Amino acid sequence: MAALAEAMKAGIWFDRSKVESAEDKYQEYLVRGSGVKKAGTQSSGGEVSQQIAEARKKIQDTLKESGSSSKSSSEDVESLKKQVKDLTGIITNMNKKFESLESRLSALEGKGSTTPSKPAEAAAQNGVEDSDEDSDSDVDLFGSDEEEEDNEEAERLKQERIDAYKAKKSKKPTLIAKSNIILDVKPWSDETDMAELEKCVRSVQTDGLLWGASKLVKIAYGVQKLQITCVVEDDKVGTDFLEEEITAHEEYVQSVDIAAFNKI
Template identity: 45%
Template sequence: MSAHDAGSVWLNKRIYEDAEIQHYENLAKAALTPLAGEVAKARQRLIESRDTFTANIESIDTGAIKFMEKKIVEFGKSIDAILKLLKSLDARVVSLEKSNNQDKTVNAINVASVHKQTQKHADEEENDDDVDLFGSESEDDEAAAQVREERLKAYEAKKSKKPALIAKSNVILDIKPWDDETDMKAMEENVRKIEMDGLLWGAAKLVPLAYGIHKLQISCVVEDDKVSIDLLTEQLEQLEEFVQSVDIAAFNKI
């Protein structure tokens, strides 16, 4: 091989290598082109997803959220109102218990008074029994008979001066209205207008029940032979404008 041929070979080899490099570069570009397209598509999808997410956020109903917040606040206020009502009812129950205790004290005083009066009458009867209707025997029968007669007259005179014992009772009535709008003052006035022979009205007071409603608690003294409690109750219930019901809270003999 001549020197010219040898140089030509090396020159052709270089051309061959350049051609080979170009070939592989073309292959690489051909391979990268689809990948670049996929990357571009992925990027586009990301952009679209971002826009969709933004649109969804903007489409959220803020009015509904505000409505729910308002309902939550109202619910909290309702709970507070219920708690206040429970505290008020608890205070009223305590008040009713105190009132019942006071009524029991009054009844105990009445019972003690009746017992005292009964003991007084018993003592008087015992003193009457102490009168000796039959004195010691005397030798003079006539004088003894005269003494007995005088003692009998004295005993009959003492008995005749004693007033007849009238059976009486102390009654406490609970008169309930229809609602909290009932005029309780007018109710009491109409109750006291009821008159019977042997009926004497006493003290009265308003006792709380619930929800602003009060009952009228009034006492009276009745003569048992003249006044029927059932008849009195019926007359009270005839005050239909004011009275819903009548109950006997206490009944004590005097």
């Protein structure tokens, strides 16, 4: 039985009926040779029949196992065939796409190539050369006249827009930065003529400078200082300029201090 099962698993199965008949005969031979003397008795005949039934059952079980194994093997084979078919289709599609890409690349390279055509090669081999006029018409190294005109027109429009922007910007009033400054002008002593000192301060005149109100403020021991307000344009007049011009009147002015500085 073991040998038969191994043979069936290995796929060796030619004629099932012959094998079953041979197996029955072999089992009968084994029963006869086992020392059974009274073959006509009921007990010995029952044992033989039981052994034969058991043998047949084992053969059927083995056949079922073999059938299920062969069925699974056939399913695996079908699955492999399907996978091979799918892979073949994918490879075919990829080859088609690759051929299409190659043809497109060849077309692009042909357009961008500067090699002469076959008629031009033949003419060159025969010693025939094209005229300068024909070569100029075939190869445009510097662009056509229409392209040059388009570039000139674009540059002209660009320049016109720039000029219009500059003109508009020049007409727009610009905001002038101004500052309000309060100066403390100190005399040398209490004997200094403060009226003359103020005249000296106001005598400083320049573009972008406007003097305002003033007053005398007591310091100590009868000494007073002149506190005067002015408005200046920041781009034209600075505090250093005011200090230099006012202290230039040495006979009246001892020093000048910035009491307050505010942007307007």
